[in-house]
Amino acid sequence: MKYVRLKEILRESKIVSDSPNPDKRITVKLNTGGVEKRVLKEEAEGATKYFIRHKGQFIYGKQNLFKGAFGIVPDELDGFESTSDIPSFDVDDSCYADWIVRYLQCNKLYKKLEGLAKGSSSKRIHPEQLYNIEIPLPNKDVQKTKLNDIKNVEVIVKESLLNINSQEKYITLLRQSILQQAIEGKLCEQNPDDEPANIFFKKIQEEKEKLISERKIKKHKESNPINEVEKPFELPRGWVWCRLEDIIFQLPQNGYSPNRVDYITNTKVLTLTATTRGILDINQYKYVDDNISKASHLWVKQGDILIQRSNSIDYVGIACLCEVDLQGYIYPDLMMKLQCLPSINLKFILLCLRSPYIRNYFRNKASGTSNSMKKITQGIVANTVIPLPPFAEQQRIVEKTERLMALCDKLEQEVKKVKSYSSQLMEAVLQEAFGSEKRSIQGTIIEYVSKPQLQQKQMQFTAAARGNVKESTWNNLVARALEIVCEDN
Missing domain, CATH: 3.90.220.20 (DNA methylase specificity domains)
Structure with a gap:
């Protein structure tokens, strides 16, 4: 050529x-x-x-x-x-x-x-x-033919990516729907043999009073009664409304952000990105060299719930649970920490905090002139109204929610595969157009690896984007999700 x-x-x-x-x-x-x-x-x-x-x-x-x-x-x-x-x-x-x-x-x-x-x-x-x-x-006729081939494949890719983007939005909505149905008591059938939540809640208060009398926690003023306006939906029989402050050791406490150092120390402070995804990433930290008491509330421990008190409007209030035994980590000033009473199902509380109802509550209560930096206070978090089911039902809800979320994860993996096929297909058709050569650009060697299986790549992509994911894998996983939702109902 x-x-x-x-x-x-x-x-x-x-x-x-x-x-x-x-x-x-x-x-x-x-x-x-x-x-x-x-x-x-x-x-x-x-x-x-x-x-x-x-x-x-x-x-x-x-x-x-x-x-x-x-x-x-x-x-x-x-x-x-x-x-x-x-x-x-x-x-x-x-x-x-x-x-x-x-x-x-x-x-x-x-x-x-x-x-x-x-x-x-x-x-x-x-x-x-x-x-x-x-x-x-090559001559312009050849150029035109090859450019038309590229454009035709590009149309297929763009159409399929629109479908993929719709599927991604559907998965997001599906996750939100699962969480909302979970906290409204619509995922699991209520068991009349379960101990009612009002009795369970009374035991929590007795447990709290005992810890106060033993001077293990401090007494704080009684929470405000929950009025009807604060109740966003009707609860199933056997459930009760409570405030978050009623089921935690102490009121939420802010973290601390000392200056970072460029050498290794025994103390790491988590960065905000460590919790942005709602899952604790302990690899996101910076070293600090402060003398922090071993008794300080700043140390992150297994069972702690961390909440972002300051971030953009989309992330303020994001919560995550520390599920591992950590040593040497503190949390930053832009987060606050909750410690629930031992009798509380931590994963259920986390599920509530991630639900659309409470996420919207935090967004609406957040202050700040710019959407890029909103803040919520300790009082806003403490006053959060929580739907509390019987303890046994909390566990059933958590288990079913986790199974449904695992299926959402599988759907997302299938979508990622299709996105990968799209880039492979476009690369294949471009390389098919320009062939396999090594060209030198002022000492820079540019190597093109020929991929003659263009038709096979196109078939793989269109099958994945329009067939396997949408019609087979997608439908099977969604059908399984519906089966889980309907179990015992």
């Missing part, structure tokens, strides 16, 4: 704009996201020279070409402008502009161009470096 350097088919466009318009600026998105209009910004008049760009031109960002900032000027941005840092090029009649774009996408070639960048503080890939790249150049 014939190869040419880009300098043979590209010519930089340098038409200066006589009357620059801040509302007609072009930006090139990263990760091959394409070319779009830049958001209107204030500019110092006459401070920068702008150049007029025209539809169909190849365009890229000098600083971010190796991050996928390149594309073609679309029709609707004809006559728009950019600085010399985002140059555009007229393409020779022997080549389609999209041919160049697809070549740079193949095997993510653009990522391998970082070595071409020049400069000390801010590195750039200038047209002179770009021009040295060699590109295969």
Whole structure:
């Protein structure tokens, strides 16, 4: 196949704009996201020279070409402008502009161009470096055929990804529905032989009074009565409403965030990301060198529930349970900690805290002018109204919820597989178009591994995206989920 350097088919466009318009600026998105209009910004008049760009031109960002900032000027941005840092090029009649774009996408070639960048503080890939790249150049009929093949597969991938995204949203809704039904008593059948929750709750209070009399915990003022407005749904027979402060040792306590050190110590403070997913990740920490008493409440212990007291509106109030025996970890100031009484099922309380009802309660109560940083207080958490079932039913609810969530995990894994097939398919069709070659770009070796099984890849992907997951695996797992929900009901 014939190869040419880009300098043979590209010519930089340098038409200066006589009357620059801040509302007609072009930006090139990263990760091959394409070319779009830049958001209107204030500019110092006459401070920068702008150049007029025209539809169909190849365009890229000098600083971010190796991050996928390149594309073609679309029709609707004809006559728009950019600085010399985002140059555009007229393409020779022997080549389609999209041919160049697809070549740079193949095997993510653009990522391998970082070595071409020049400069000390801010590195750039200038047209002179770009021009040295060699590109295969068949006749335009061949280019057109191959580009059409790529576009046809791209349509399949996009359609399937829309379906996948819908499935992901469905799984999220399914998880929320499971949690909400769990705390409303709709997952398990009530057993009349269970000890009623009002008797169970009375025993909890007696247990608490005993611990107070033994001076193991401090007495705090009695919780406020729960009025009807605070009850968001009707409870099954045998359940009661209570406040979170009624079933915990002490009121929630904030953590502590000492300055981190760059050497290993015996004390680690968890970072906020350690609990953002609702599962404790003990690998997210920083070392600190503070003298913290062994009796301090700051140490994270097995059975502690950690709640994010400050985060964005979507994450504030996220809770997780420490299920392992930890040594040497404290929790940060942006979290608070709960310790439930021994007779409480911790996983049921965690399930309540993760439910849509309580997540919405935290969001609505959170303060702060910006959605990126909201806060909830200890009082808000302590006053949380909890639906409390009989102790035996708590365990049944937890077990059924865990089984349903495990099936949701399987559904998510199937969706991830399909997403993986989509990227494999696009890569296969690109490599099929450009063949198997090793080309040198100023000392950088770019290797393309041929994957001739394009048709097989396409069949695998379409089967997974439209058949196995949706019609077989998906339906089977959802049917099993429904069976679990209906068990004993």
